Amino acid sequence: MSLSTLAVSQWILARLMPPAQAEALIGDLLEELRLQAGSHVSVAGWYWRQLASSVPVLLWASMRRGAWLVSVVTAVASYIAAVLIVLVLQSALWPMTTSSFAHDVIMLLSFVAAVAACGYVAASIRLGAARLLAFLVFATTCAMLANSTGRAPLWYEGSLLVLGPLATIAGAALSGRLRRVRL
Amino acid sequence: MPRGDLLGSLEQIVMLAVMRLGADAYGMTVRREIEERTGREISIGAVYATLERLEAKGYVSSFTGEPTAERGGRAKRHFEIEAAGHRALNASQNALKNMSEGLSRRWKRA
Numbered sequence: 001m002s003l004s005t006l007a008v009s010q011w012i013l014a015r016l017m018p019p020a021q022a023e024a025l026i027g028d029l030l031e032e033l034r035l036q037a038g039s040h041v042s043v044a045g046w047y048w049r050q051l052a053s054s055v056p057v058l059l060w061a062s063m064r065r066g067a068w069l070v071s072v073v074t075a076v077a078s079y080i081a082a083v084l085i086v087l088v089l090q091s092a093l094w095p096m097t098t099s100s101f102a103h104d105v106i107m108l109l110s111f112v113a114a115v116a117a118c119g120y121v122a123a124s125i126r127l128g129a130a131r132l133l134a135f136l137v138f139a140t141t142c143a144m145l146a147n148s149t150g151r152a153p154l155w156y157e158g159s160l161l162v163l164g165p166l167a168t169i170a171g172a173a174l175s176g177r178l179r180r181v182r183l
Numbered sequence: 184m185p186r187g188d189l190l191g192s193l194e195q196i197v198m199l200a201v202m203r204l205g206a207d208a209y210g211m212t213v214r215r216e217i218e219e220r221t222g223r224e225i226s227i228g229a230v231y232a233t234l235e236r237l238e239a240k241g242y243v244s245s246f247t248g249e250p251t252a253e254r255g256g257r258a259k260r261h262f263e264i265e266a267a268g269h270r271a272l273n274a275s276q277n278a279l280k281n282m283s284e285g286l287s288r289r290w291k292r293a
Contacts, residue, residue, distance in 0.1 A: 006264065017231070020260070025231050027250075027257030028210035032227075033254055054228025061232040 006030075009051050015128075016058040025054075056164035067128070074129035078122040079136045104156045111160065112167040119171030130172035137164040188241075190275040196221065197233045198272050201243060201262050209248070209259040212235075234262055242268030 013029075014022040029050065036043050062068045089110035097103040115137050123130035141164050145157050190198065200216040201208040214230045217223065237243045248259040264272075283290070 005249055021235070022233065023257045024247070024260035025210055025227060026216070027254035027259065030255045030257070031253050032215070039257045050226055050228075053226035054231075055228060057228040057232045061235060065235075177221075 009047070012051070012055065013058070016062050019074065044119050059124050067126075071128040071132055074122050074125045075132035077134055078118040078129065079140075080131075081121070082114040082118040082137070085117065086110050089114065104153065106158060108159055108163070112163050115164055116167040116171035116174075119168035120175045121171075122168075123172035123175035127172065127176070130168060130175070134165040134168040134172075137168050188271050188274045189278055190271055193229070193233055194242075195272065195275055197230060198237065198242065198264060199269060201234075201264055202272075206261070208262045213262070233272060237268065238262075240267075240271075241265060241273050 010026050013026055016022070017025065022160055029047070033043060033047060036046050059068075086107075090107060093106045093110065094103075097106055115133075119130050122133045138161070141160050145161065148157075189201050196217055197213060200213045200220070204212050206217055210227055210230055213234070214225055214227050215232070217225050234243060234245070238245060243262050244265055245262050248261055250256045250258045261279060
């Protein structure tokens, strides 16, 4: 089995369990993988069967633990907060704009500032929530752009798509860094 | 006896495996022990999810061992059964025994 395949599967497992538990489970899988390598069983097939049957069970356990639910609720609440902040900023700054370019710039900056702030807050509650928020921002921006009438310039659409998730991650990274400094 | 004291079938099997393995009870050995004794394939995820549930109920406890090279430098998580776990296992086994008692004539065993 390739190292990248192992790394991907381990990354998936680490998302579903507390770190210490994930370490032990991955160690168990690696240890048994070595034992299976000496038998007639297809090692890759065994490994993927184990992974495929483990993920739904661990996902369910993670939901029961509440970690998932808290992350989802935090991410959705942060997303709604970001939308409200954008609306407030835009309505406050709207009268100051004179051209469509200035309007687009203000829209973009208010969007980036709002998602960065919400990414910061979401990460301070749960890091997984900030990742989910970044995904939500990306997915909803994609959906909005796909359904837009094509009035906005390309630079604006591209910036929204790239800067939105990046600003969320930057806000989350800032939150993590400040937390480490406080510790 | 409170209803919560009765264990599910997988919980009983996992606890019996932990009991059999003693000091060598950790995820991989528990999984292999169950497969060997029951002939039923079980995922490592199911073993861990069950052990986590049992630990939350106070029926088993765990501690981290030393990291080893064959595990990619990762430590084992050893499990052992607590007194409450022994009581719950006894209660569940007794409940099954009491329910099956006197059924020998009606029970068509394979």
